[in-house]
């Protein structure tokens with residue numbers, strides 16, 4: 001799933017030991033939400049991560065948590081990604097005022113993020129990276 005979350009759909013999956021994939025892997029302390037079908041098979045996963053270096057800092061200079069999200073190809077377009085975002089936002093609201101993410105500017109998921117309350121917060125990682133933020137104050 002970290003490999004899926006680190007690429008665009010029309011590009012080959014990066015290797016499991018690619019630096020970008022390793023950088024977003026969830027740690028033991030990260031909040032992870034898994035969506036499953038009725039038989040318990042995983043459909044998608046989202047986690048809340050503290051990337052090093054951080055993407056966006058809060059007003060005190062502290063790193064803000066970052067969303068990482070991927071849904072298996074056969075389950076896409078049915079609201080799983082949207083539901084995972086809401087689950088992570090709801091759980092993260094107890095620990096942070098803001099949820100952030102990094103997205104390639106050509107990634108169609110930008111539409112999903114805008115619809116889910118994220119706005120463009122500045123430059124993200126790499127040449128094409130965009131940082132987005134969502135307030136969690138009204139969760």
Ligand SMILES: CC(C)(COP(=O)(O)OP(=O)(O)OC[C@H]1O[C@@H](n2cnc3c(N)ncnc32)[C@H](O)[C@@H]1OP(=O)(O)O)[C@@H](O)C(=O)NCCC(=O)NCCS
Pocket residue numbers: 004005006007008009069070071072075076077078079080081082083101102103104107108109110111112113
């Ligand atoms: C992004 C992703 C998690 C969305 O999951 P989903 O279950 O399909 O999401 P939903 O059904 O709730 O919403 C559909 C939205 O996904 C986005 N989307 C559609 N095709 C997509 C694609 N090929 N790649 C990425 N996002 C896509 C669009 O914003 C779409 O909204 P639209 O109906 O306005 O076009 C899923 O497409 C995915 O895993 N893509 C590959 C990995 C990825 O791009 N992760 C995000 C990295 S920042």
